[in-house]
Amino acid sequence: MEHDYSKESNIRFPTVAVVGGGASGMMAALTVAKVPGRRVLLIERQQRVGRKLLATGNGRCNLTNRNAAPGDYCGTDAAFAAPALKAFTPEDTLAFFRELGLLTVTEPGGRVYPLSDSANSVLDVLRFALEERGIVIHCGAPVEELRRGKRGFVLSGEALGRLEADAVILACGGAAGAKLGGVTDGYRLGKELGHRRTALYPSLTRIRTEAELPRALKGVRVQAGLRLTRGGVLLAESHGEVQFTETGVSGPAGFDLSRAAACGGDRLTLHLRLLPFDEETLLGLLRARCMQFPALESAELFTGMLHNRLGRVVVKAAELPMQGTLSSLTDAQLQAAARQCLDFCLPVLGVDGFDAAQVTAGGLRTDEFDPRTMESRLVPGLFACGEVLDIDGPCGGYNLQWAWASGALAGRLGA
Numbered sequence: 061m062e063h064d065y066s067k068e069s070n071i072r073f074p075t076v077a078v079v080g081g082g083a084s085g086m087m088a089a090l091t092v093a094k095v096p097g098r099r100v101l102l103i104e105r106q107q108r109v110g111r112k113l114l115a116t117g118n119g120r121c122n123l124t125n126r127n128a129a130p131g132d133y134c135g136t137d138a139a140f141a142a143p144a145l146k147a148f149t150p151e152d153t154l155a156f157f158r159e160l161g162l163l164t165v166t167e168p169g170g171r172v173y174p175l176s177d178s179a180n181s182v183l184d185v186l187r188f189a190l191e192e193r194g195i196v197i198h199c200g201a202p203v204e205e206l207r208r209g210k211r212g213f214v215l216s217g218e219a220l221g222r223l224e225a226d227a228v229i230l231a232c233g234g235a236a237g238a239k240l241g242g243v244t245d246g247y248r249l250g251k252e253l254g255h256r257r258t259a260l261y262p263s264l265t266r267i268r269t270e271a272e273l274p275r276a277l278k279g280v281r282v283q284a285g286l287r288l289t290r291g292g293v294l295l296a297e298s299h300g301e302v303q304f305t306e307t308g309v310s311g312p313a314g315f316d317l318s319r320a321a322a323c324g325g326d327r328l329t330l331h332l333r334l335l336p337f338d339e340e341t342l343l344g345l346l347r348a349r350c351m352q353f354p355a356l357e358s359a360e361l362f363t364g365m366l367h368n369r370l371g372r373v374v375v376k377a378a379e380l381p382m383q384g385t386l387s388s389l390t391d392a393q394l395q396a397a398a399r400q401c402l403d404f405c406l407p408v409l410g411v412d413g414f415d416a417a418q419v420t421a422g423g424l425r426t427d428e429f430d431p432r433t434m435e436s437r438l439v440p441g442l443f444a445c446g447e448v449l450d451i452d453g454p455c456g457g458y459n460l461q462w463a464w465a466s467g468a469l470a471g472r473l474g475a
């Protein structure tokens with residue numbers, strides 16, 4: 061017969077059920093289990109915990125970002141995230157994992173990865189810690205129903221059966237990464253207890269643009285400045301690596317604008333600044349090149365400055381004759397080429413869906429939770445953390461940092 065700790069303990073929540081064995085749920089469970097005498101149940105609908113974690117960072121797991129600060133996050137009320145992020149900073153994440161035995165390395169931009177370069181290492185140390193702290197794990201057991209019971213909460217599901225808990229931490233993640241188990245269960249379970257959610261959008265995903273130009277550039281990578289506009293009004297900007305795909309653009313800098321592209325409505329334009337010069341400087345370089353290589357074909361105007369396929373596409377988009385020589389180009393044509401290179405425009409058609417997205421923008425309404433504890437303002441004893449809430453971050457370790465930080469705060473159960 062299972063030992064019933066609740067009978068001998070006078071702590072506020074003797075039995076705690078964590079729904080969702082992803083990043084935030086594992087962190088929450090480990091934090092709850094720090095208090096002796098507490099019984100922690102970690103319930104996961106998939107066959108194993110941390111499945112999405114294994115796919116993060118292309119299998120390398122970008123587990124945090126040393127530069128992550130509260131101001132980097134988005135949501136209807138992004139300030140909601142601040143107390144959790146201040147209480148558990150990227151340095152705390154590193155210390156936490158160091159204590160579990162994980163060695164890490166920091167790459168440019170503050171991105172932190174396991175030294176082993178394998179997300180498996182991150183999951184392994186978490187699993188060992190869950191085991192060591194005696195956390196009871198139910199895998200392959202989706203929570204299908206969550207309701208208030210006489211004493212606390214009743215959780216049930218066909219494979220799970222019926223469980224009772226004094227407190228519940230909802231850590232079900234969001235709809236993104238559907239192939240890795242991203243589901244909308246968390247919003248539904250929250251709703252069963254009276255919580256509402258905002259609109260949901262896929263974020264950190266490919267931006268789909270009119271395809272003619274990107275298709276010719278498929279696979280080309282470039283460091284660029286990006287701006288997203290609507291009717292000439294700037295909506296968002298980013299800088300970094302962009303990769304052209306068959307249907308548009310991906311890469312970290314493109315991903316960082318995907319949230320704005322998803323929520324921004326129609327008639328959006330993506331502007332790429334393909335070289336880090338002002339127009340005068342670039343024009344000077346192009347003039348000098350025409351003098352130095354007068355016999356070169358005009359299609360080669362940017363050769364040596366841009367990826368050759370990209371250079372040719374820019375020349376074509378600027379409507380320069382592709383067959384003539386550099387000596388035949390007029391100053392007005394060079395100006396058109398420079399402008400095209402510094403403001404390469406792609407009309408936006410939308411973004412890829414939740415299947416391909418890394419994160420969900422939107423989620424359970426944060427005004428219904430207390431940011432100092434992550435406890436529900438509607439249902440005492442109900443806590444939430446991670447992506448299920450209406451908070452999301454940019455590409456580069458920010459979303460896992462939110463998962464760890466909010467999970468650690470929720471796991472304190474208001475103490």
Ligand SMILES: Cc1cc2nc3c(=O)[nH]c(=O)nc-3n(C[C@H](O)[C@H](O)[C@H](O)COP(=O)(O)OP(=O)(O)OC[C@H]3O[C@@H](n4cnc5c(N)ncnc54)[C@H](O)[C@@H]3O)c2cc1C
Nearest residue numbers: 080082083084105116117122203233237446447457459460
């Ligand atoms: C391909 C990909 C790559 C990514 N790379 C990075 C990266 O490198 N760095 C970064 O910071 N972020 C990255 N992210 C985002 C990051 O993985 C998530 O933001 C983070 O995992 C969210 O943690 P979470 O605990 O809230 O949700 P999840 O990690 O999604 O965990 C939620 C868990 O709850 C379970 N669950 C759902 N419903 C139920 C239910 N009814 N009953 C029981 N269990 C349930 C799910 O099966 C899941 O295991 C990536 C995401 C994807 C999809």
